[in-house]
Amino acid sequence: MKILVFTDIHGNLELLKALFSTQDFLESDLRICLGDCIDLDMPNNECLELLRAHDVICTYGNYEARLFDWFEEPSKQKPKFVEKNALIKSSLDDGSLRFLGTFCKEFTLDLGKAFTFCHYKWKDNYSLVERLEPTKEYISHIYSGVKSDYIICGHDHNTYHYYDGKDMICIGSLGLKCPAPYVIIEADLPVDDFMQHNIEYKEHCKKVDVVGATPQIEVEGVDTQILSKKDGFTITLKLMHYSLDFLKQIYPIPKFIKRNFNLNISIQ
Numbered sequence: 001m002k003i004l005v006f007t008d009i010h011g012n013l014e015l016l017k018a019l020f021s022t023q024d025f026l027e028s029d030l031r032i033c034l035g036d037c038i039d040l041d042m043p044n045n046e047c048l049e050l051l052r053a054h055d056v057i058c059t060y061g062n063y064e065a066r067l068f069d070w071f072e073e074p075s076k077q078k079p080k081f082v083e084k085n086a087l088i089k090s091s092l093d094d095g096s097l098r099f100l101g102t103f104c105k106e107f108t109l110d111l112g113k114a115f116t117f118c119h120y121k122w123k124d125n126y127s128l129v130e131r132l133e134p135t136k137e138y139i140s141h142i143y144s145g146v147k148s149d150y151i152i153c154g155h156d157h158n159t160y161h162y163y164d165g166k167d168m169i170c171i172g173s174l175g176l177k178c179p180a181p182y183v184i185i186e187a188d189l190p191v192d193d194f195m196q197h198n199i200e201y202k203e204h205c206k207k208v209d210v211v212g213a214t215p216q217i218e219v220e221g222v223d224t225q226i227l228s229k230k231d232g233f234t235i236t237l238k239l240m241h242y243s244l245d246f247l248k249q250i251y252p253i254p255k256f257i258k259r260n261f262n263l264n265i266s267i268q
Contacts, residue, residue, distance in 0.1 A: 001111070002185070005117070005183045008034075014215045035060050063088070114148040140162065157176055159265045179240055217242045220241045
């Protein structure tokens, strides 16, 4: 079985299309996005429609959760998000808002070992744990109560893989890093067995034909780095190289012009 996982698109439709055009996406049996799909002044409706149309399982990132009254902002910079959230929400059509209502906070899959997928650690039903420097000590602390063997998350835009009794992998931002990262999980598990043990995700577990996903951005190459190979699993980090200058021409807005796009990878 092959599972593709990515996160933190931040409205970058062209890199999302680029991912959907890869053989990894076409060959995957299950596709998962870990949130922060949207951002200000970006083609959010198109991103969400592409995810919905291809049966991608999505978890709430803070950018999605902020649009709902139940979410309590953990950041000390909460006031600056109020106007931004209102502008993002006003840009979304009814179909996008309905799709956002199908997102979940986190979920666990039985792959013979337990895999938990989330944007970040939830403090409770209403807020995420505050994001601090993602050291091994801090990440181990916030996930200490999670019983799964593997935790796959986002939120931090760089990539890390820490081991402290369980594997804790942050993929890094697909939409705001160069090269653009995603993860492939290959399991020695037949798809039929997966569907039998994870019945609620059966409808998502099928091959897809990508229609209308031709990107403007050309992927110049894909590097691979094996993060873990044990327990009948191979977890591989994939890095899509592309022209950052061309991306900034497509999205000529401050965050795509001034932001540090260099992906950092930490493995301990």
